[in-house]
Amino acid sequence: MKQNWLILGGSSSMARAFARRVAEQGADVFLAGRDMDDLRRMATDCHLRGAKTSEAIKFDSRKPAEFGAVYERLGKQDGVLNVAVFVSSMPDQADIDKNPALVDATIADSFTGPARFLQGFVPMMEERGSGTVVGVASVAGDRGRISNYVYGAAKAGFATYLSGLRNRLTRAGGHVVTVKPGFTDTGMTWGIEGMFLVASPDAAASDILKAVAKKKNTIYTPFFWRYIMVIITHIPEAIFKKMSI
Amino acid sequence: MRWKTAEYSGWGRVLKATGDIARPEKMAALRELWKDVKAPAIGNLRSYGDAALNDKGRAVDMTRLDRLVTFDAKTGLLTAEAGITIGEITRTFAPKGWIPAVLPGTGFATLAGCIANDVHGKNHKAGSFGQHVTNIELLGANGRVRNITPGENTDLFRATCGGLGQTGLILSATIQLIPTPSGVMEVRESRIDSLSEFMAMLEGSTAEYCVGWIDAAVNGEGLGRGVLEEGEISTHAPDIALKKSKSIPKDAPRFLLASPVVRLFNHFYQRRVPSEGRKVKRPMQDFFFPLDRVHDWNKLYGKPGFHQFQCALPDATAREALTRMLELIADSKQASPLAVLKRMGAGRAGMMSFPMEGFTLAVDFPNRPKAAQLIGELEEIATHAGGRLYLAKDALARPDIIAAMYDELEDFAKIANDVDPKGLLVTDMVRRLKLRDAG
Numbered sequence: 089m090k091q092n093w094l095i096l097g098g099s100s101s102m103a104r105a106f107a108r109r110v111a112e113q114g115a116d117v118f119l120a121g122r123d124m125d126d127l128r129r130m131a132t133d134c135h136l137r138g139a140k141t142s143e144a145i146k147f148d149s150r151k152p153a154e155f156g157a158v159y160e161r162l163g164k165q166d167g168v169l170n171v172a173v174f175v176s177s178m179p180d181q182a183d184i185d186k187n188p189a190l191v192d193a194t195i196a197d198s199f200t201g202p203a204r205f206l207q208g209f210v211p212m213m214e215e216r217g218s219g220t221v222v223g224v225a226s227v228a229g230d231r232g233r234i235s236n237y238v239y240g241a242a243k244a245g246f247a248t249y250l251s252g253l254r255n256r257l258t259r260a261g262g263h264v265v266t267v268k269p270g271f272t273d274t275g276m277t278w279g280i281e282g283m284f285l286v287a288s289p290d291a292a293a294s295d296i297l298k299a300v301a302k303k304k305n306t307i308y309t310p311f312f313w314r315y316i317m318v319i320i321t322h323i324p325e326a327i328f329k330k331m332s333i
Numbered sequence: 334m335r336w337k338t339a340e341y342s343g344w345g346r347v348l349k350a351t352g353d354i355a356r357p358e359k360m361a362a363l364r365e366l367w368k369d370v371k372a373p374a375i376g377n378l379r380s381y382g383d384a385a386l387n388d389k390g391r392a393v394d395m396t397r398l399d400r401l402v403t404f405d406a407k408t409g410l411l412t413a414e415a416g417i418t419i420g421e422i423t424r425t426f427a428p429k430g431w432i433p434a435v436l437p438g439t440g441f442a443t444l445a446g447c448i449a450n451d452v453h454g455k456n457h458k459a460g461s462f463g464q465h466v467t468n469i470e471l472l473g474a475n476g477r478v479r480n481i482t483p484g485e486n487t488d489l490f491r492a493t494c495g496g497l498g499q500t501g502l503i504l505s506a507t508i509q510l511i512p513t514p515s516g517v518m519e520v521r522e523s524r525i526d527s528l529s530e531f532m533a534m535l536e537g538s539t540a541e542y543c544v545g546w547i548d549a550a551v552n553g554e555g556l557g558r559g560v561l562e563e564g565e566i567s568t569h570a571p572d573i574a575l576k577k578s579k580s581i582p583k584d585a586p587r588f589l590l591a592s593p594v595v596r597l598f599n600h601f602y603q604r605r606v607p608s609e610g611r612k613v614k615r616p617m618q619d620f621f622f623p624l625d626r627v628h629d630w631n632k633l634y635g636k637p638g639f640h641q642f643q644c645a646l647p648d649a650t651a652r653e654a655l656t657r658m659l660e661l662i663a664d665s666k667q668a669s670p671l672a673v674l675k676r677m678g679a680g681r682a683g684m685m686s687f688p689m690e691g692f693t694l695a696v697d698f699p700n701r702p703k704a705a706q707l708i709g710e711l712e713e714i715a716t717h718a719g720g721r722l723y724l725a726k727d728a729l730a731r732p733d734i735i736a737a738m739y740d741e742l743e744d745f746a747k748i749a750n751d752v753d754p755k756g757l758l759v760t761d762m763v764r765r766l767k768l769r770d771a772g
Contacts, residue, residue, distance in 0.1 A: 132402060133401045136403075278356050
C-alpha cells in the first residue's frame, strides 16, 4: 500500500531528516510550512532521493482558515495517510516575560495550531482505517522549569492531546507516536547555553521511523532521556522549586 | 540569526580558533544574515590546519545547506547546495548508477570544501575535483550572487577552485557525476618490498583507482615497503552491506603511537597481505573512505592532535626526494601508521590547486615537539625538489615556501582582493601564509 507523509514544519532540521528517510523508502512526501521557497527546494531534494511525488504545501499553524486546502490536497492521494508534526516555536523565556503576547504565539505554534489541524485531518485517516500520526512533543513538557515553562506547557498540552488522540485513532486502525526529543542540534537550539548530550536531527529521525514501524506509543530520543526525565520528574517539588535546571 | 561562540579546530586539532559561528538552516536565512555580516564559510572542518579557521572573527557554518537541487539522469549533472557531503552524494547516487568523478579520502568533506581545496582522489587520471565542476553559484562579499563557469569566468573560476573560500561563499555547485556499474570495488592488494618497486608499480598500474600504504617507520632494506591497492569498480557484484560505524569516545593515551608500537603494527599490517598478493571485494565507501567508519579517529592522536605532511613531487626529482624524506622520517621515529604514497596526475582546476604530475606522499605525525622540526626539514626537501605542499593539510609552513611553490599566487591574490577588497573572507591560513599579500 502506498504511503503518504504530510510533514508539518517541513523546514526544520529534524523534519528534513525525517522527510529524506521516508522519501528514500519511496513514500509520497508533502512538505508543509511557511517558507515556500525552501519547501520547494526540499521537495526537489526528496524527489531526487526517491519520492515519486513530492510537493510543497502552504501551512501556517496560526491560520486555521487555510487548513482546508491541505486536507483537500491530501484527500486526493491514494493509500495510507500519515502525518508528522514538527511545528513549534521556542522564544526565550526572558522575551516571553517581557511580552506576554508571546504566550499565545508559543501555545498556538506548539499546541493549539497543530491540534486544531489534526482534528480536521484525523477523520480522513479514520475513514481509511490506517495511518500514523507522529507528534513531536518535548522533554521540556515533562516538568515545568524556570528556563522555558511556557514552551514546556505548550508541549505538555500537545503530549496530552496526542495521548487522547492515540486512544481515539487506535480503535479506527491507526496509530499515534509521541516523540519527546532531548537536546537536539537544530536551528532552535543553536547557540543556546547549557546544552549537553546533544543529538543530531538525523539520529532523531531514525529513532522516529523505528518507532513508527514498531508502533511505539511514546519514545524519548535519544532513549536515555527517558531515565533523565524519570529522575527530574521525581524530584520533590519542595526542592525542585528552588532549582534552576 | 543566533551566533554561537565556540572553540573549533581543523581535523589535526593542533590549530584552534575561537569565534562566533552562525549556522543557517536554509538559504533564506543565509541571505538575511549576509545583509549584515560577511564572514568566511566553514564546512565539516576536515582540512587539517587552519584553512577553515577564523580566530577572533566570525564564520558561517554551511553544513545545513545540503539540499539536492537538480539531477539529470541522462547526463549525470548534479546540482547541490554547498554543505552536502561527498559521502552523502555517493550513498544517494551510487545505487542509481552514478558517483562523483573524484572522491577525496573522506566522505565527510562537503561539496564546497572539495571545491575550495580542489581535492584529488585515488584516480589520478581523472584530475582534480574542480575539473568536474561545471558551475558554481557564488555569493560575493558585495552581496551579489553570480553563477560562474570555467568557460565564461575563467579567472574567477580558477581562483575559486582551490581558492580556500577567498572569492565568495559557494552556495551551490553543479558537478559531473560518472556512471558506476555497481557499489562494489574489486581490489587487488600487493605486498611491496621497496621504494623503487613501489614507484614502478604505481607508474605501471593500469587500474582506475590506485593507492599505496607505506610503512614510514622502517629504514634501511625495508625503506619504502608497503601495500599497493589497485581498485576497479565491479561490473556485476551484488552490494555488500556496510559495517556499522564506530566512534572514538575520548582522547587516546600517548603510548598508543610510541615508535615501537607503530613499528610492530606496521609489520603486521603489511604481512596481513600474503606475499603473492590477494583479491578482495569491498563496499565502495570502505575503499574510498577507509577511515570514515571510525568517527573522530583524530582523537587517536590524543589531546595534542597531529600534523599531516603532504607534498606532491615531480617525476624528475621524486625518487631522490622520497628516499631522503623516508629516511628522515624513519630516523626520527615520529611517524604514525598512517602514510600514503600515490601517483598524481597533472590535472588541476585552480590557481592554488595542489596536484602536479608525479607522486604524492602523505604522512601523519603526532603533535610532539620534534614533529614540527621534522616537517620543516621535509618541506625543505619538497621545495628543492620543485614540489608542492597541500594547503588542505598544512598547519606549519612559512609564507616564503608557499610563495615559491605556487607560481600563480600573485594572480590569485589580485582576484581575491578585487572581489573582496575589505578582506572580509580572510581566514587564519590566509593570514599565516600571507596568501593575499602579493596582490
